[in-house]
Amino acid sequence: MDEFxxxxxxxxxxxxxxxxxxxxxxxxxxxxxxxxxKSGPYCVWCKxxxxxxxxxxxxxxxxxxxxxKARGCGEEEIISPNISIKPEKNVSLSKSFNQxxxxxxxPQEISLKxxxxxxxxxxVSFKRVEGYPVDLYYLMxxxxxxxxxxxxxxxxxxxxxQALKEITEHAQIGFGAFVDKTVxxxxxxxxxxxxxxxxxxxxxxxxxxxxxxxxVLSMTPSEKEFRNKVKDQYISGNLDSPEGSLDAxxxxxxxxxxxGWRNSSxxxxxxxxxxxxxxxxxxxxxxxxxxxxxxxxxxxxxxxxSSEMDYPSVGQLAAQFKKHNIQPIFAVTNNMExxxxxxxxxIPKSEVGVLSSDSGNIVQLIKDAYNRLSSKVTVxxxxxxxxxxxxxxxxxxxxxxxxxxxxxxxxSVGEEISFEVTVTARSCMERKSxxxxxxxxxxxxxxxxxxxxxxxxxxxxxxxxxxxEKGRVSCGxxxxxxxxxxxxxxCAIGDKDERSLRASxxxxxxxxxxxxxxxxxxxxxxxxxxxGSYFHGDFCxxxxxxxxxxxxxxxxxxxxxxxxxxxCNKDYEGSACQCKKSLEGCRTLNGSECFGRGTCKCNRCECxxxxxxxxxxxxxxxxxxxxxxxxxIECLGFQSGPxxxxxxxxxxxxxxxxxxxxxxxxxxxxxxxxxQSCWVDFKLKQLVGEDNYKAExxxxxxxPKPPDITAIIGGSIAGVALIGLLILMLIKLLIHLNDLKEFxxxxxxxxxxxxxxxxxxxxxxxxxxxxxxxxxxxxSTT
Numbered sequence: 001m002d003e004f005x006x007x008x009x010x011x012x013x014x015x016x017x018x019x020x021x022x023x024x025x026x027x028x029x030x031x032x033x034x035x036x037x038k039s040g041p042y043c044v045w046c047k048x049x050x051x052x053x054x055x056x057x058x059x060x061x062x063x064x065x066x067x068x069k070a071r072g073c074g075e076e077e078i079i080s081p082n083i084s085i086k087p088e089k090n091v092s093l094s095k096s097f098n099q100x101x102x103x104x105x106x107p108q109e110i111s112l113k114x115x116x117x118x119x120x121x122x123x124v125s126f127k128r129v130e131g132y133p134v135d136l137y138y139l140m141x142x143x144x145x146x147x148x149x150x151x152x153x154x155x156x157x158x159x160x161x162q163a164l165k166e167i168t169e170h171a172q173i174g175f176g177a178f179v180d181k182t183v184x185x186x187x188x189x190x191x192x193x194x195x196x197x198x199x200x201x202x203x204x205x206x207x208x209x210x211x212x213x214x215x216v217l218s219m220t221p222s223e224k225e226f227r228n229k230v231k232d233q234y235i236s237g238n239l240d241s242p243e244g245s246l247d248a249x250x251x252x253x254x255x256x257x258x259x260g261w262r263n264s265s266x267x268x269x270x271x272x273x274x275x276x277x278x279x280x281x282x283x284x285x286x287x288x289x290x291x292x293x294x295x296x297x298x299x300x301x302x303x304x305x306s307s308e309m310d311y312p313s314v315g316q317l318a319a320q321f322k323k324h325n326i327q328p329i330f331a332v333t334n335n336m337e338x339x340x341x342x343x344x345x346x347i348p349k350s351e352v353g354v355l356s357s358d359s360g361n362i363v364q365l366i367k368d369a370y371n372r373l374s375s376k377v378t379v380x381x382x383x384x385x386x387x388x389x390x391x392x393x394x395x396x397x398x399x400x401x402x403x404x405x406x407x408x409x410x411x412s413v414g415e416e417i418s419f420e421v422t423v424t425a426r427s428c429m430e431r432k433s434x435x436x437x438x439x440x441x442x443x444x445x446x447x448x449x450x451x452x453x454x455x456x457x458x459x460x461x462x463x464x465x466x467x468x469e470k471g472r473v474s475c476g477x478x479x480x481x482x483x484x485x486x487x488x489x490x491c492a493i494g495d496k497d498e499r500s501l502r503a504s505x506x507x508x509x510x511x512x513x514x515x516x517x518x519x520x521x522x523x524x525x526x527x528x529x530x531x532g533s534y535f536h537g538d539f540c541x542x543x544x545x546x547x548x549x550x551x552x553x554x555x556x557x558x559x560x561x562x563x564x565x566x567x568c569n570k571d572y573e574g575s576a577c578q579c580k581k582s583l584e585g586c587r588t589l590n591g592s593e594c595f596g597r598g599t600c601k602c603n604r605c606e607c608x609x610x611x612x613x614x615x616x617x618x619x620x621x622x623x624x625x626x627x628x629x630x631x632x633i634e635c636l637g638f639q640s641g642p643x644x645x646x647x648x649x650x651x652x653x654x655x656x657x658x659x660x661x662x663x664x665x666x667x668x669x670x671x672x673x674x675x676q677s678c679w680v681d682f683k684l685k686q687l688v689g690e691d692n693y694k695a696e697x698x699x700x701x702x703x704p705k706p707p708d709i710t711a712i713i714g715g716s717i718a719g720v721a722l723i724g725l726l727i728l729m730l731i732k733l734l735i736h737l738n739d740l741k742e743f744x745x746x747x748x749x750x751x752x753x754x755x756x757x758x759x760x761x762x763x764x765x766x767x768x769x770x771x772x773x774x775x776x777x778x779x780s781t782t
Contacts (some may be wrong), residue, residue: 025064027514033455033475036062037081038428041117044080047476049466057527058477059220079475081452084113085122097131097170097185101264104129105443110424112449119424124445126377126438127416133170133265134615135219137252141273141424142177144237149359158361159229172219174259178248180238182210183286183307192654197237206234213248214304215298219260249305250312253320255296264442267326272359272365274333283310294320296353296378300547318347324717327440329369331355331362349373349439378439379406388449393420428453463653488779490591491521516540550578574602596689616709625684626670629655629693633682634674641675657695678703
C-alpha cells in the first residue's frame, strides 16, 4: 500500500512540473540579442535601459526569464521570441466513401514557428473511411511447379470478387504473371526450349513461351473479364529455383497508368509463388551489370528490359511501395514462409500468408492479410530536414512501441485515433518542409517549419541620451554613429581607423579584450566577474577567481589568487597553497634534505629524474657508477689510466678515494679491468648530492704476468728450423718418387728393345734355312 501511495505522489509531482527539467541558459559569446536567442532554447534578453551595472558586460542581459526577473528586469522588457502552431489546411475527417476524395488524415497542412532546441507538440487525427476502395493486383508465378495452383486460380474469380465485395463496394482486380529472365543461367536459351520451356514428358500440355514479367489484366470491376483473361493463361518454365518476382513487383508498382491504380484506393499486390527470389547482384551471373533504374519499361504488356537490367534490391522495392502507397501480401508455400517473412520485415506494411498445396485457401488468406494490414495504422515522415527530429506518441486503444514511427494496432473502421507529434529543430533554418503520412494511405500532412532566431527590436530614429546622443538604442544597447565607439558611444575615434583601435585591444589570438571587456578608445575596460570582482590586465586576460582549489577553497584559504596563480602566505606552499612549509618528511639520517638529490615540497621529496622516493636515495635508471667512475679509481689509486695526467682536476671534486688493504664499508663491490688489463676491486658509497662519492680501493691489483721473451724467440727459431726440415724431407720424397717413375719407364723401354732384337735374329735364321732346303732339293732332283 505504501509503495502504491509513493507511486501516486511521484505521478502528481511529475504532472505539477516538479520533475521537469530545469530551465538553463548556457551562454557562450554574447554580443547582441540575436546571439542570446541562438545560444539556447531558454535564453531571453532584457532590453531595459541601464540594466547592466558599471563595468558589467552586455552579455548579462542574456539569461533565463526567471533569472532576469530576479535581477530586476520587468516582464514587458524581456524579449523572448514566440513559438506558434498554425493549421493552414484542416478539412474534417470523412465518415464514408461517397465517390469523392475522402479525408482520412487531419490536418493536411500546418506551419510551425519554433526556437532551436525547444520542442513543439501538435496532434494529428486519423479515421479509416468505411467502404474505402480497394485495388488488388494478383501477381502469379507461372513456373512449371505452379501448374496445379494455376488450375485453381482459374476457378477463383467468383469467390475472390465476393470476398472483396465484403470489404468494399468499390473493388477492382488486375492480374499479372512472371517467371524469370530469359537468359542463361535462369532459362534454357535453346530456341525450341524458349518457345516451349515446359516438361517434355507431357506432350499434350499447353505451354507458353518463356518470359520475365507479363501484365495480363488492368484493374477491372468485372468478374467475367477477370475469369476470361486468367483462363487464357498457361504454365511456362525456367531452369533455376529462384524466380524474378522482384522484377515483376517493381514494374507493377511503377507502371501505375498501365496497371490502373486509382488515386483514392487501398492498393494491394498479392504475390503467389512456391520459390524464392532473385535480387540485386544476381544479374551478374548472366553478365547483366546495369542496375535497376526503378522506371517503367512496359511495351505490349511485357517487361522489355528484363534481359538488360539487373533485379531490383529489396530497398529499392520497399521505397517504391512506400512512394506509391502499395501494400504487398506474400502468399507462399510452407517451405518459403521463413524467407518471405524476412522480406516482409524489410518492407513496411506487408504481410505473409501460407498457401495450401494447390492454393485452395488463397481467398481466405487475402481476407486475413487485408484485415491485418488495414487495422494497423503506422504514421511516419518523409524528407525530414537536417537537424530536425520527430517523435510520435500514439493515442489509441492498442499503441505499439516504435523509435521513428507512431503505430496503433487493431484499429476498426470508423474509429478515430490520434498521434501526438513532437518536433524539435536543433539549429536555425528558414521555411523547411517535410511530410507526415500513414503508410499505405494517400493522405499526407505537410509541415512547414521555420525557426525564430532573431529579436524584433525597434530602433530609435534619433540619437538617444543613453548613448550620449551619439547613437541610437536597439534592444537596450547602443548602436553608435560613425566615428564613435564604446558601450555608450563615449569615445570619439577622430582621424583614427576603428579597426586599428580595436586591434590594439587584441592579443595574438585576435579576440578583443578576451571577450571579458570593451575596447574603449583603444584600451580595454574590463568587465566584472560573476562574483563581483573585475577582470584585469592589458587585455582583461587575468582574473582572480580561477586559481587551483584545495578542500573547495581558493588557494586552500592560505594564499591569494593573482591572474590564475596562487601566491601563498609565508608559512604555506604548493600549487593551491595546500601545504604548510616543513622539512620533517624530507630529512635523512645524515641530516640532509632528500640526500641533495631533490627538493622538499609539501613535506615530500620531489626527486630529480631517476631517483626514487621517499628520500631520493637510490636511482634505478641511472648508469652504473662502477663503470662511470672506473677511470677515476685507476688514476686515484694507481696513478695510471686516461686521467693519469689530470687526475685531481677530473676526479678530485667527485670522488674522495683511499687505498686500503681491506674494505671497511659494505656497499656494492666493483670488480673491473682497468686500462692495463688488471682486475681492480673497489667500493663506492654515494654521499649527499648527485655526483659525490666516497671510494675504497683495494691496494693489490690482479695483473697478468709479462711474457718470456727468450722462450718465445727460442721457440720461434726451433719452429722455423723444424718447418724447414720438413719441407726438405718433402722435396726429397717427391724427387725420389719421380726417379722411381722414370726408372720404371726406362726398364719398360729396355725390355721392348730386347724383344725386337730377338725377333729380328729369328726371322733371319729362318730365311737361311729355307734357302739351304731349296738348294738341297734342287741338287736332289738333278
